[in-house]
Amino acid sequence: xxxxxxxxxxxxxxxxxxxxxxxxxxxxxxxxxxxxxxxxxxxxxxxxxxxxxxxxxxxxxxxxxxxxxxxxxxxxxxxxxxxxxxxxxxxxxxxxxxxxxxxxxxxxxxxxxxxxxxxxxxxxxxxxxxxxxxxxxxxxxxxxxxxxxxxxxxxxxxxxxxxxxxxxxxxxxxxxxxxxxxxxxxxxxxxxxxxxxxxxxxxxxxxxxxxxxxxxxxxxxxxxxxxxxxxxxxxxxxxxxxxxxxxxxxxxxxxxxxxxxxxxxxxxxxxxxxxxxxxxxxxxxxxxxxxxxxxxxxxxxxxxxxxxxxxxxxxxxxxxxxxxxxxxxxxxxxxxxxxxxxxxxxxxxxxxxxxxxxxxxxxxxxxxxxxxxxxxxxxxxxxxxxxxxxxxxxxxxxxxxxxxxxxxxxxxxxxxxxxxxxxxxxxxxxxxxxxxxxxxxxxxxxxxxxxxxxxxxxxxxxxxxxxxxxxxxxxxxxxxxxxxxxxxxxxxxxxxxxxxxxxxxxxxxxxxxxxxxxxxxxxxxxxxxxxxxxxxxxxxxxxxxxxxxxxxxxxxxxxxxxxxxxxxxxxxxxxxxxxxxxxxxxxxxxxxxxxxxxxx
Amino acid sequence: xxxxxxxxxxxxxxxxxxxxxxxxxxxxxxxxxxxxxxxxxxxxxxxxxxxxxxxxxxxxxxxxxxxxxxxxxxxxxxxxxxxxxxxxxxxxxxxxxxxxxxxxxxxxxxxxxxxxxxxxxxxxxxxxxxxxxxxxxxxxxxxxxxxxxxxxxxxxxxxxxxxxxxxxxxxxxxxxxxxxxxxxxxxxxxxxxxxxxxxxxxx
Numbered sequence: 001x002x003x004x005x006x007x008x009x010x011x012x013x014x015x016x017x018x019x020x021x022x023x024x025x026x027x028x029x030x031x032x033x034x035x036x037x038x039x040x041x042x043x044x045x046x047x048x049x050x051x052x053x054x055x056x057x058x059x060x061x062x063x064x065x066x067x068x069x070x071x072x073x074x075x076x077x078x079x080x081x082x083x084x085x086x087x088x089x090x091x092x093x094x095x096x097x098x099x100x101x102x103x104x105x106x107x108x109x110x111x112x113x114x115x116x117x118x119x120x121x122x123x124x125x126x127x128x129x130x131x132x133x134x135x136x137x138x139x140x141x142x143x144x145x146x147x148x149x150x151x152x153x154x155x156x157x158x159x160x161x162x163x164x165x166x167x168x169x170x171x172x173x174x175x176x177x178x179x180x181x182x183x184x185x186x187x188x189x190x191x192x193x194x195x196x197x198x199x200x201x202x203x204x205x206x207x208x209x210x211x212x213x214x215x216x217x218x219x220x221x222x223x224x225x226x227x228x229x230x231x232x233x234x235x236x237x238x239x240x241x242x243x244x245x246x247x248x249x250x251x252x253x254x255x256x257x258x259x260x261x262x263x264x265x266x267x268x269x270x271x272x273x274x275x276x277x278x279x280x281x282x283x284x285x286x287x288x289x290x291x292x293x294x295x296x297x298x299x300x301x302x303x304x305x306x307x308x309x310x311x312x313x314x315x316x317x318x319x320x321x322x323x324x325x326x327x328x329x330x331x332x333x334x335x336x337x338x339x340x341x342x343x344x345x346x347x348x349x350x351x352x353x354x355x356x357x358x359x360x361x362x363x364x365x366x367x368x369x370x371x372x373x374x375x376x377x378x379x380x381x382x383x384x385x386x387x388x389x390x391x392x393x394x395x396x397x398x399x400x401x402x403x404x405x406x407x408x409x410x411x412x413x414x415x416x417x418x419x420x421x422x423x424x425x426x427x428x429x430x431x432x433x434x435x436x437x438x439x440x441x442x443x444x445x446x447x448x449x450x451x452x453x454x455x456x457x458x459x460x461x462x463x464x465x466x467x468x469x470x471x472x473x474x475x476x477x478x479x480x481x482x483x484x485x486x487x488x489x490x491x492x493x494x495x496x497x498x499x500x501x502x503x504x505x506x507x508x509x510x511x512x513x514x515x516x517x518x519x520x521x522x523x524x525x526x527x528x529x530x531x532x533x534x535x536x537x538x539x540x541x542x543x544x545x546x547x548x549x550x551x552x553x554x555x556x557x558x559x560x561x562x563x564x565x566x567x568x569x570x571x572x573x574x575x576x577x578x579x580x581x582x583x584x585x586x587x588x589x590x591x592x593x594x595x596x597x598x599x600x
Numbered sequence: 601x602x603x604x605x606x607x608x609x610x611x612x613x614x615x616x617x618x619x620x621x622x623x624x625x626x627x628x629x630x631x632x633x634x635x636x637x638x639x640x641x642x643x644x645x646x647x648x649x650x651x652x653x654x655x656x657x658x659x660x661x662x663x664x665x666x667x668x669x670x671x672x673x674x675x676x677x678x679x680x681x682x683x684x685x686x687x688x689x690x691x692x693x694x695x696x697x698x699x700x701x702x703x704x705x706x707x708x709x710x711x712x713x714x715x716x717x718x719x720x721x722x723x724x725x726x727x728x729x730x731x732x733x734x735x736x737x738x739x740x741x742x743x744x745x746x747x748x749x750x751x752x753x754x755x756x757x758x759x760x761x762x763x764x765x766x767x768x769x770x771x772x773x774x775x776x777x778x779x780x781x782x783x784x785x786x787x788x789x790x791x792x793x794x795x796x797x798x799x800x801x802x803x
Contacts, residue, residue, distance in 0.1 A: 220799035465634030511744035573635035
């Protein structure tokens, strides 16, 4: 067992241009300040990739990072993240994933892997106790994710494979990096960055274990966390029984389920694509990531395919957003996304955008809302950049701009919005508009407060004071992404448990408030990164449809997103100026004094 | 102008605190953080009978005319908001918990509900236990790690994302202290029913 608490203390640096690999110690001051995962990734990306770097050039880097809790055995401590400059949005990006790969990478004795440069020919990286090798991947290039993963010897929790599919090889801006077969670092196009480096896969095998400083306290935290996860109906019943797709009916019932490219906020076919329908007709079994007692993963089967998913966001993107109520078609589209290595949210929502453009006669295609029969073929065409798929492959904003209607892209900062309509959940709209990686529900989520009543229900239409909740949940999400654990744990267990688990593992006392302050630090640094890239207040916005077109019917009838007053309050509450720039006072308070000049 | 939805929350929690016997007629105070503003009960207003004009809005960090009317504990509330993730604060005088705070440095519940929700509640002491910067600083420091803290001989300060949540911790503490009191009165040997119970005292 590693003698340090939580961190392994090493960074592995691989230069694909030169073929050199090297190790260096992790800067422990930096680790204490940013923890790991997304936080450490953002901090390192600040130094590594400046505004002059094209996301798909060899100068961009991929920073794979674990956190101090990864691999410790704490509930859901299987996760890791990749940080890079996003080809989809041009913003700072991190995407994180579960499964086994993150835990296994940490067992190789490293906290961080930086991949830089570009190989001349397709290669894959193998990190084993014997050493690090860069191997020929020419025979693997072009292969879909399942075949690549199988060929490279994926073996549960012993040998784990991370790779890109055809979409990443073809630099789709929606390309995911896939791990353990069907898990994905999905959003923002990290798969395209990996493809641009001619890097097909990274295989890990490890033997080391992270150290835990206070074993007794850690065991108590394991016990208490397990108790709470078992007690919560969400984490002990809803998610295990139905998966994340259990949210379909819940969100639809309150009139916040975007439908037909956000033309409506309730879908008449929601029941047919719900968690209940999935469980009844297509579920084969449940599955779980390493060290996860929740087990929200579905394995589903149709006449044509069998595999993991679909998640709620996926079923919504190919379902309600495309006006499709055929769950089998959605499962098959999800499966194809996994094979191609595509982000399901962006892919589904881009197809929905294309459907609207086609219905308006702007796009010459047979795509129409409700055309379930076209979904799988369209996903495959996007993955291979074939026919019209080539136009969709870089996301809805580029597609809609090409046809002169950027307003029909349901995105923020170029990232497609997920399955919650900001007109029916006012806080969610503010959250999307201010999300540092573009419209995203994993940068905090108002679902708990505005719909589920976690920890207590607040009024979803309330505008005054909404910024406080959004900021707190953005900060909490940032720190959870830096630990790195699964956000579903937070549906049953409060942050104070994570702080105590972190303290037990590292031996460093992190009061709950101080741990959440780490999240605030990360959020502010990411904001500075985006400002350095040229993003400004005008980019903190939502599609015009959501600001101007009232929801036509249902429980949110008549509402638009009241973003402007919330945004004004948000900047002030964040300690930012009226242009959304962090003030010197705020930066000093967060220990980001070195960035004061950059903010000016 | 304070949103009617926000006033409703104050009115309901204020009434519940009074009816639960956790404050005297004019005691206690509650507040919410709204962005960079704080909404707090007017000084001298009755929590059990709040009217819209009993809510005072002022800056989180900056003073304005609102401070002339705000609760005596405004300083404590502001300090807590600036130093912790709190978005709402409930300060009340749960009498059984106050009684226990006179003889203990921490309250470690023995009942299942409070063990589950609170684990342990620290007691902080301050010579001037009302409205002073020293008290505010001590409270805020403790609330970095705990969601509810007792001020010796005075009352509890609970934080949450909503008033509802902070009230939940407050009422749980008082209920737990009443159970502790009853168990002491029964005066029979305690049968430990919780696995790893020693962990609560170290929370």
